[in-house]
Amino acid sequence: MQTQIVHESIEEYKLYNKVLEGNKSYVKKKLAQDEDYFRKLAKGQNPKYLLIGCSDSRAPPNEITETDPGEIFIHRNIANIVIPTDLNINCVIQYAIEHLKVHNIIVMGHTCCGGIKAAMKQDSVGGLLDLWLNQIKLVYEKHQELINSFAEEDDQINCLCCMNVREQVLNIWRNPIVQKSWQEGHPVMVHGWLFRVETGFIEELSLEDSIPEEMSKIFKIKFKPPKVQSPSQHEDEEGNAISPMRARRRFQRMQSRIETGIRHFTIHMQNVDEEEIEHKLVENIEQDLSV
Ligand SMILES: [Zn+2]
Known part of the structure; x- marks a missing residue:
């Protein structure tokens, strides 16, 4: 048993080391193209987009959009959820809008999402995870009629992936930081994407129809105008x-x-x-x- 653990650990360490070797090769390639590449990058970032995506290793935002480091400000969590009281994501949103002056926020879900799949089942995946998945279960409950109208399980999962993106876009629209930026004349546009892992293409979801008008009355926040306006x-x-x-x-x-x-x-x-x-x-x- 002991020997087996040692052997497994050696194999795992080799895999880990491969990643660091990959970094050396990456630096070499970049410097071959532009010897000042990293010096320029070190001067600062000027991203034009904030992307909220899933932590899934198959949905890397820069790679699938052919963008470089410095171009997208990124927040990732399991199943790309925007929880109104999540300190982490709210700091990311506030920094992106107020300091980086980002005008485009993108919520990107993806097909075959493990988080979405787990939320559709009743089996426990662990205390904290069950708690996290509750957010997706709420979306599932709200749209279950539409989701259950699909016969195939994969289609049901992908439908919930889309509905989840829509709900998270709504959460951004309701977000006080975003609302404040609109009132201050900073146009933040919110987009919903579905990345199709099986084809590599991104689908833009049409979202305007899905915004209930009454939502704005309930969630609208009136901010006191700044002293100098x-x-x-x-x-x-x-x-x-x-x-x-x-x-x-x-x-x-x-x-x-x-x-x-x-x-x-x-x-x-x-x-x-x-x-x-x-x-x-x-x-x-x-x-x-x-x-
Ligand atoms: Zn996912």
Whole structure:
């Protein structure tokens, strides 16, 4: 028995060492491409996105989006959950918005998620884990009719993966830090993704329809205006004060218009230069938001 443990530990240590060897090879490759690569990286980060993903080893955000270190600010946990009282994730959200000035928050779930699968079963996976999975069970309970309408277990799991992303996007919309940023005129857009492990593709989930209007009334928070307020904050173009609820809707509408607009123009205006597309987009969106 003792010998077996020693043998197993040697094998495990070799595997561990392989990871460190991989790091040496990574540094070598990067320096071959650019000898200042790490010196530049050390100067600071300027990520444009906050991604909240699953800890699953098959869903590495940088690799599947071909982005480099420094481009995405990342938080990962089991089944990409945004728990309103989680100190960890709230610090990440606050830092991303208030200090890194990130404008895009992405919740990325993935197919074949072990956390989602475990939440659909009644077997215990351990005290703390059972507690964590409760959050997903709540989503399952809420959408069980739709989820159970699928005959295959894999389809049921993937459906809950999507529903879980939607619910976590809602949790971000309800988040006071995010709401405060909207009221202060910092446009944070929230996106929901499903990464398909079996194909490698990311699917953007359409989320606007899933936001119940009454949610905003219950969760809206009124912040006291800052003592020194710039004219653009809390006011529309005519200088009228914008309610927190209206601010959120305006940004949601803006995000939705940008998304559909970009899709429309890239499909129908392939020979038009980017500047013109942007000009048309701004024109359309401004017109739409002023209604
Ligand atoms: Zn997962």
